[in-house]
Amino acid sequence: MLVVSTLVGCLEVALAVVVVLLYVRTQPPPDTPVDHSALAAGLLSFGVITGVVAFLLSALFVLPAVALAGLPRRRSGGREAWWRVPPAVAVLVAPPVVGFAAYNRVEARSALLFWAAATAALSAGGLAARSRNPAQLRRVATWGSALVAGTGLLGALGLGTGLLPAYEPPLIGPATMPGTWVDHTGGTLVFTPDGRVTASGVGEHAPGDPPDGPSRRCAGSGTWTYAPGRDPRAQRVRVLVPGCAWPPEWSVGGTGSRPRIERPLGSPESGKRYGLRKATAGP
Template identity: 40%
Template sequence: MAPSAVEIVNFVEMARESPMRGDGPGMALLMLPFLLCFGLPAAVLGTLCAVLPTLSLADWAGRRGGAGRDAWWRVPVAAGCWAAVVALWPAAAGGGPGTWWWAWLCGTAALSTVALLTRWALSRVRPYRSLLGAGLLSVAAVLGTGSLAYGTGLVDEYAPPRVHASDLAGTWNDGRGGTLRLDPDGRAVAVGTRGDDSEPDPVDRGCEGSGTWRFEPDDNPWLQHVAIDAGGCWPGEWTLGGTAGRPKLNYAYGDPDSPDWYVLTRSR
């Protein structure tokens, strides 16, 4: 089920606004060896601590209630009880009641799905083969459904808006008092701009200055960028993001493999 979950997450991320292009569902296939090697202990632990107790609780409740083992709907009820207890941890960590609600809902759905699949497999002659077959079918079904949704245009993959240099002229702000003004003549003026104060990066120490800017178009919207030199504040390139009605300028800093982003939004 882990590769299926990775596929679903990657398909959803393809449609969400992001400062950088996602890896896509193919990442699930690349991660498959890792999931099999390092995810197996976690899967065994989850089976012993969650799945089997859920099935045992549902079976016990069915026998006590006279419904027997055919009362499949008792499995989600039992899963909800386990999820309610587990959800107390993120809620107590500072998330509050709202976090508990979402943790309970997601935990109940995930545990119910796995427990019902396990319940079905245990009734088969070869349960392990049945589980493996169901898992492979799940991976294929998610890949096929997601590819069909994007291929037919039912769901659109996110892409940065295509812009012209004239669309970028104006004032941009970071939502924390910092502004960047890009004039039509190519002049750039930064006032109070800064990134995440917790990172020891030059962009985080604050910067004010003036200089120049230029737009570098590209047929691929992910490759179009803006080069800004406002007093040497940001070496490198800014990428485009947001939407056509609300464009954004994104600057990556920190770890190149998992960067933080300083985002400026066009003022209306």
């Protein structure tokens, strides 16, 4: 029972990781590319920690909940009811959740949501662990792995066919540009409707500069134009400021509510980007 419950907990975490990875594909990419080797090592360590935590939670909550749920059957000789497991889990989980929430002054709504989620996750392990059938472990491993792999496969197919919307830059248009655009250090580009732009403290990364090298800053006035391109990924904003040694064409990123203009740091192959987000609606 303990092994089955621990396996269910690990499969739940694996399913959550797959869902998160699919969700990430629908969001804007980070400015710094993902280090896949570091990610793999981190997932391996995370898997070990997950197994230990799932084991402890099973021993502390799931098995006692299954035992509590079986008390009426043992006393009356009746049939064991599966529906008693979730309430037993909820009762056992409530004290530590209440204590943690009170000590850390967590909002009641957040504490209730966490309590409900923990109850649901641990109840799944309890329901699976109720069976004393020796084949239960194999069934849980088979069907759980199939669920995780199937979710990943369906998600990949959804991304490939467009049913699951993969990330795409917003289509902004020239009317979006007027206003102040700011980078992560406070540097700004101020665009005006008449095609003028003013730079103040904007990072100056010339082609060929190392992505991790020190960032120079430039300021000045110049002009801007917008080119729609054939699709959202091809749209460009051309920014020319005398004295600022950056590539003139900026691509579009971010989201519709928080658009960005950005350009590569160093070579495009580095994957690192420098960007400014729209901060105000007007010039």
